[in-house]
Amino acid sequence: MSKTIAVVLLSAGCLVGSPNEALAQSARTLYTRALDRERTLRDAAKKPALAQLRAAVATYEGVARRYPASGYTDNALWQGAMLSLLAYDEYGHADDKRAGLRLLSRIRREYPSSSLGVRAAEIVKEREHHRERDKAVPAGPVVVLPPPVRPTGAAGTSLETSATTAERAVREPVSIRDVKRSQLPDGIRFTIELDGEAAYRSERLEKPRRVFFDLKGARPSAALLDAALKFDGDIVREVRFGRHPDATRIVMDMEGAESYSAFTLYEPFRLVVDFKRAAAGAPTPLPPPSKPALPIPDLSVAPAPPPALPVPLKPTPAQEADSSIAKDAGVLPTSGTMSAPPPAPPATNADGKFSLARQLGLGVSRIVIDAGHGG
DSSP states (O other), X not given: OHHHHHHHHHHHHHHHOOHHHHHHHHHHHHXXXXXXXXXXXXXXXXXXXXXXXXXXXXXXXXHHHHOTTSTTHHHHHHHHHHHHHHHHHHHOOHHHHHHHHHHHHHHHHHOTTOTTHHHHHHHHHHHHTOOSOOSSOOOOOOOOOOOOOOSBOTTSOBOOXXXXXXXXHHHSOEEEEEEEEEEETTEEEEEEEESSOOOEEEEEETTTTEEEEEEXXXXXXXXXTTOEEEOOSSSOOEEEEEEETTEEEEEEEOTTEEEEEEEEETTTTEEEEEEEEOOOOOOOXXXXXXXXXXXXXXXXXXXXXXXXXXXXXXXXXXXXXXXXXXXXXXXXXSSSOSSOOOOOOOOOOTTSOOOHHHHHTOOOSOOOOOOTTOO
16 A cells, blocks of 8 residues: 555656756746747837836846746846846936846845856946946846756755856857848847857947947857948948957947947847937038139239320420410419419509509500501
8 A cells, every 4th residue: 555655656746847847947937928028128119118118127026036046037137137227228217227236236146156247246336336327228148048947956956057057058159140230210220140049248439439249159150250241321330240269249330329238039049239329419500601712813924014194295386375375474373383372462553543454453564555547
């Protein structure tokens, strides 16, 4: 009888499986649902509403609350923190920023062996020292869906953690298959498709403005090796591939882009980078109207001579005679001046009267009377 009961219990145990396996499957299911919800929000044509972003964050926090010992928990906290910071960048509510920093701090405090801890500490430091809003959502290594699980077994031995599994997976070669560019309502989206998961880091640089992504353990396909992809459009017109030790660097031009955000999608694994188009600035003022240019003289042509001054005509003999008679009579001035002196008052005769010539104002001193032939 006892043997029969033992056989039945053993069979039931094989059918149900270990508690650790059931725990891992339940955590994986919730985590996958949360990822699908986030993917729907990010792929939508419209910008997600603040309430939608916060609901997605709550879903990730639910995974961590229900399965704190699962290998998916640190990744759920990371994804939730990134969404909270994205909500802060889009809508400017300080509560979302505090929520994001709180989730990142939980990764450092509760999961010190997680590979996400270093980047989480860097983001917390950056955000705490910047009071003004950051336009770019910080991006860091995102490693999701690692094999389970973290809890201890019956014998007290620790099972493999997600961080250890992720680090081992990163060392395996991963191929970068394709880069796709698509339009967003307020910018451009680049989707980098790989055949496996890869950790990455990003950094923004200036002069010229650009951002690069280092994909650890990834190698581009033959078509993308050392490639420089050119695109038409107003922003992000070039993407370049470069080689680095144990990594591939992808550099994206940011001229015309205000900010960027990065996240990952799965099945297949993809790194998605969204660039927000810069707001149109004030219109460029028109230059002042230019003055008409003065004509440049042609030095090869001799200048025209100045106009000749009028030559005074020589008076005729009759004019000279008239002029000398008038001068003798005192009508014309004897000098070169045009103004004549005022006339002297006429003198009287011996009897104190004026002669006929004086009365008439004549300038003669002698009158001759011709008696004629009348006798």
